[in-house]
Amino acid sequence: MAIIAVDLGGTKIAGGLFSGEGKLLSEITEPVAGSEGDEILMSITGIIQMLLKEARAETMKTSAIGVSVPGIYHREKATVWAPNLPGWDQYPLPEKLRIRLGEAIPIAIESDRSCYILGEIWQGNARGSRNAIYMAVGTGIGAGIVINGNVLQGVGYSAGAIGWMALNRPYLAAYQNCGCFEYHASGEGLARVYRAYLGKQPSYRGDLDNISPGKITSKDIFEAYQKKDPIAKQVIGEAVEFWGMSVANLVSIFNPEKIILGGGVFEAAAALFDQVKTEAGKWAQPVAMNQVSIELTALGNRAGLYGAAYLALSSLKKKDAK
Secondary structure (H helix, E strand, C coil): CEEEEEEECCCEEEEEEEECCCCEEEEEEEECCCCCCHHHHHHHHHHHHHHHHHHHHCCCCEEEEEEEECCEEECCCCEEECCCCCCCCCECHHHHHHHHHCCCCCEEEEEHHHHHHHHHHHHCCCCCCCCEEEEEECCCEEEEEEECCEECCCCCCCCCCHHHCCCCCCCCHHHHCCCHHHHHHCHHHHHHHHHHHHHHCCCCCCCCCCCCHHHCCHHHHHHHHHCCCHHHHHHHHHHHHHHHHHHHHHHHHHCCCEEEEECHHHHHCHHHHHHHHHHHHHHCCHHHHHHCEEEECCCHHHHHHHHHHHHHHHHHHHHHHC
């Protein structure tokens, strides 16, 4: 038996062919930036078709397909809302995939943040946990939350939108579009805060002088931080506080066994992991803090891919149970 998983992001699509035991057999990655609407669908189906061909070459039957999407999957409507993908406002992904593929293969779809935690519970550092959270810090911020073995969805499937956590005051109008936490401590947020400090010190000369302020990225800021650039140190220091406070809030509200930290920013911020845990310990409910294990992702940027594979496998088990 084979499973195909697709992890759709705002900049790339990753596809994987998995065995029924969860071993990643093959992987394909393709950029998606600049594409929109059905162009993205064609890229997804192209990857799936290549993986179907690989499975057939190995005489493996593909039993299900799992897809992780960067937004919200509305189950009742069978549509995807993905704000970073042009033309994907209530996009009927399952229907369009079935038409394009022309094969009657079961398709399971879920949000990326949910797939992150499912992947970690299945094959990563939250393995076997029934109460666990994946906090993803990348271009944006979100959390996949599993309580008593079930993914927490919310009434509108937007549970886990923790980029909107209120961690600062007073309220700023700038929080309206992305939320307080994401404004300050996402990948985009780090660059935004760095530029704000530069704007207050027009005569400042630092390690990023050779980069136009509008093109500064979180990667640049981490490199400047390593060189002890004063503004970079200020920005990263504040981010550690925000990350620690958010972890503390998750610990205190949900009392989980595990909190997994991942996403593109935490690849660069791994060296700050102990500082984030220390900061969380200041704010969290002490009994719950002593019961949780806070860890970095074991699956790196493949967490969503593994989660999509697990989603597909789970859909088969539910079908068999009926």
